[in-house]
Amino acid sequence: MLRIKFLKTHPNAKLPTYGDIDSLNLDFYAIEDTFIASGDTQVIPLGLKAILPKGYGFVFSERSGLASKGIIIGAGQIDNGYRNEWKVVVRCLQSIFSSSAGYQIKTGDRIVQGRLVKMISTYIKEISEYEFSFNNSRGEAGFGS
Secondary structure, eight states, X not given: OOOOEEEEOSTTOXXXXXXXXXXXXXXXXXXXXXXXXXXXXXXXXXXXXXXXXXXXXXXXXXXXXXXXXXXXXXXXXXXXXXXXXXXXXXXXXXXXXXXXXXXXXXXXXXXXXXEEEEOOOOOOOOOOHHHHHHTOTTTXXXXXX
């Protein structure tokens, strides 16, 4: 079993938890009350730093219940060597004409979920048009085909 070592950097910080034994993602919690207005984007601190296992990174995604309310996660990944406080970019896509016109996050709310991912090193190589065409069985059939 892999281990993620967390350091709490805020008194309201909570360690992430799994909803149940079969959950794919860990839930992360807000450390302060924050209101996100419709159309606004905010960086939300999680009050945690971590040491990830060698060869792994971490990826955040929306919680489905919040996504259904127009609350989505922007940039959300942690590289293996990152040692600063974890934060997530949260956007409120609700219409300004909506009855709520924003979203209130309260201290202790589950605001984002995430999972450990294996990093795979890749080699980047530029190729010629000929080599590309030779390895392209679809021809010009592209997006939407």
